Amino acid sequence: MFPVSSRLRRAILRTALLTATATAVAVAIPAVASADDPSTVYLAAKDLPTVISNIQTWVLGILGAVVTLFLIYGGVLWATAGGDPGQVERAKGAFRNALVGFAVALLAPVFLQIVKGFVS
Template sequence: MVTIGTTAVVLIALPSAAYADPGGPMVLAANSLPVVIANLQNWIMGILAAVATLFLVLAGVYWATAGGDPAQVDKAKGALKNALIGYGLAVLAPILLQVVQGIVGG
């Protein structure tokens, strides 16, 4: 019990370890705006392409399992349309990010 109390008093009285200077130059981890936008572009294109591919596969499954059911064929056509929109956005992502970069002044 005394050891715990002594340790607490020492840590409260001597908080210098929490404010220790590392001794070296401080380096920020943030990248410049063009690097951040390029990384964002790669992520957005990858995510959009993955989601579009998922919708394309779903459209194929819906169409193959429709069996002539008009509601299921319409569902497949909707999934195919969503896949095409996703691929279109993935292709346009670099252009849209260039516009954003121009707006923010990067």
């Protein structure tokens, strides 16, 4: 770990305390109770393919974000390696993991279609 100054430690603790206090106040204040309006329309998925499509969209978005984070992490490791072979290997590993994640994200719809074919 790197040394943390007492000033930074106090700032972190102050931020954590303010965040915890704001969260506690937001949870503690009761919401106004009201009767449901009978004309209110609730949107819900009508069928299983719609639900699967929505889940697929969310998972692909999350996989894309993870791939991006691994690429950034690998780039930072590579840029700060300074000729250290161990850190260069860690950067290459991060890039390799990002490429595997990207391949999984691209092939996920294909796998899903294969599973749908088996199920239906």
